[in-house]
Amino acid sequence: MDSQQISIKPFEREDQDTVRNLILDGLAEHWDEVDTKLNPDLNDIGASYEGATFLVAWLDGEIVGSGALVPSSDHVAEIVRMSVAAEYRRHGIGRQILERLCQKAKESGIQRIVLETSSSWTEAIVFYRRFGFRVTSRHNGRFGCEVHFALDLATASGR
Numbered sequence: 001m002d003s004q005q006i007s008i009k010p011f012e013r014e015d016q017d018t019v020r021n022l023i024l025d026g027l028a029e030h031w032d033e034v035d036t037k038l039n040p041d042l043n044d045i046g047a048s049y050e051g052a053t054f055l056v057a058w059l060d061g062e063i064v065g066s067g068a069l070v071p072s073s074d075h076v077a078e079i080v081r082m083s084v085a086a087e088y089r090r091h092g093i094g095r096q097i098l099e100r101l102c103q104k105a106k107e108s109g110i111q112r113i114v115l116e117t118s119s120s121w122t123e124a125i126v127f128y129r130r131f132g133f134r135v136t137s138r139h140n141g142r143f144g145c146e147v148h149f150a151l152d153l154a155t156a157s158g159r
Contacts, residue, residue, distance in 0.1 A: 005059055006057055006059050006092075006096060008055050008056070008058070008065075008096055008097060008100050009055065009056055010055060010056070011045055011046065011056050012056075013046050015045075015056050015063060016044070016045055018063045019042075019045060019063060020042045020043075020045065022063060022066060022083055022085060023039075023042060023066060023081055023083045024036065024039065024042065025085070025086075026083040026084075026085075026086070029086060030118075030120075030121055041081075049068050049070065052070040052071065053101060053104045054066070054067075054068040054081070055067055055097055055100055055101065057093050057096065057097055059088065059093070063085075064084060064085045064093055065084040065085065065088065065093045066081055066082070066083050066097070067080075067081060067082040067094075067101055068080050068101075069101040069105055069110075071108070072114070075109065075110060075112060076110065076111070076113075076114060077105050077108075077110045077113055077114075078113070078114050078115060079098070079101060079113055079114075079115040080115070082094060082097065082098070082115075082124075084097075089123075094127060095127075098131055101113075102151070102153065105153060106153055110153065111153055112150055112151070112152050112153065113151045114136075114149065114151075115128065115133070116146050116147060116148045116149065117146070117147055117149075118145065118146060119138065119145035119146070120145075125147060131151070132151055133149035133150065133151045134149065135147055135149055136148045136149060136150045
């Protein structure tokens with residue numbers, strides 16, 4: 001897949017249903033089923049992520065990925081809702097979204113990006129480690145063991 005075909009744009013209201021379904025499909029793929037009541041932020045992405053950077057990846061007129069950067073303090077932001085459609089994974093789409101979110105973080109004066117995922121989501125753990133995130137802690141959470149990551153932008157090479 002030619003990365004030039006991929007365009008990454010800010011979320012727009014008309015993307016709502018497709019992006020919601022993309023994220024829920026990814027969760028269902030990992031967890032076998034999804035309780036939509038546990039994901040109320042996806043019912044109105046525009047309102048839920050107002051003040052955040054929510055990006056959508058497009059390929060040939062189709063939404064194939066998403067990711068958001070949510071400021072949590074003056075110098076820290078969190079990456080959430082990273083998702084790439086199953087048939088388009090391992091083609092650099094997630095990396096392009098994450099690179100754009102890191103670029104936006106730097107432009108906004110963010111010095112540290114944090115995120116968390118489930119310890120059972122090994123593909124995500126490998127993805128974030130390859131990008132330069134380091135594991136900061138592991139905690140038992142509502143859905144099992146959570147792995148917490150951080151990326152310090154001042155020391156991240158090439159980001």
